[in-house]
Amino acid sequence: MAGWCIKSMDGKLMGDQTEQKPALEQELKTAKKQLRQSAKLAAIGQLSAGIAHEINNPVGYVHSNLTSLQHYITDLLVLTDAIAGAASADELRCRLRAIDYDFLRTDIHDLMSESLAGLDRVREIVHSMKTCARSDDDLLKLADPLEGLESTLNIVRNEVKYRAELHVDVKPLPKILCIPAQINQVLLNLIVNAAQAIPDYGRIDLRSGSDALGVWIEVQDDGSGISADHLEHLFEPFFTTKPEGQGTGLGLSVSQEIVQRHGGRLTVDSQLGEGSRFRVWLPLQAARNESS
Secondary structure (H helix, E strand, O other): OOOOEEEOOOOOEEEEHHHHHHHHHHHHHHHHHHHHHHHHHHHHHHOHHHHHHHHHHHHHHHHHHHHHHHHHHHHHHHHHHHHHHOOOHHHHHHHHHHOOHHHHHHHHHHHHHHHHHHHHHHHHHHHHHHHHHOOOOOOOEEEOOOOOHHHHHHHHHHHHHOOEEEEEEOOOOOOEEEOHHHHHHHHHHHHHHHHHOOOOOEEEEEEEEEOOOEEEEEEEEOOOOOOHHHHOOOOOOOOOOOOOOOOOOOHHHHHHHHHHHOOOEEEEEEEOOOEEEEEEEEEOOOOOOOOO
8 A cells, every 4th residue: 555645734745654754763763862972971071070180180190290300300410410520429429419319219210100100090081981972883782781881980980989989799791782882871870860869978889680581780879869759750851850050851761761772671769868779671682672
């Protein structure tokens, strides 16, 4: 049976619905992908102040170390000039004492080691940001669903460390058909939400496990919890209980969409005053929704 045509208000044919459907489905898939990427970048943007602080610390002491090294090099050049024109061993020993040569030798090694460690930390943070921010290739692959978790933890470290003690007890998981970057996007949202739900200082637990049917990853906090009235709206787009500027209302709705797209479930258990536990369950055999 041929697809039917409809007319616009001016009477012109708008086209065959059968022909339009694939194009509309493709547009919907593209829009959902763009929404996932926008939500990811928004989450990273909210963490930007903490990330800048994490980078600024090692950059600060590397700068200080280089200033000290500059002075040391000047002293050493003066010493080499003195050696070239020294008249006696006593004069050289006097020069060595003047620049505290024994201390200088030791401190140069310490400054270089500390500076290299600081630059490694900066490189690690930048790599983690690039890993988390990159656009997904949108293709399922056989992989550990926790692949790239370390990069995610690097990104949220500063957001968490002043709010909670993070306990990571993740067990090795079997490889499943998934998009690891998207699973880690879900975990980033859940960990940040957990930290922001703790009013003073608390605890966040990140756990994982598996059974015959699938794998699970959960994030639990001992924060303020979620009221029953809010629980029923929790995964709705743009719904948020956070103060203005602390959330877009997209994190949980996008997270749920990602998990469902993998054929899984995102569930929550919460009690006011006792905290919340979010669990991601993913099947060993992905039942992907191709229309998403």
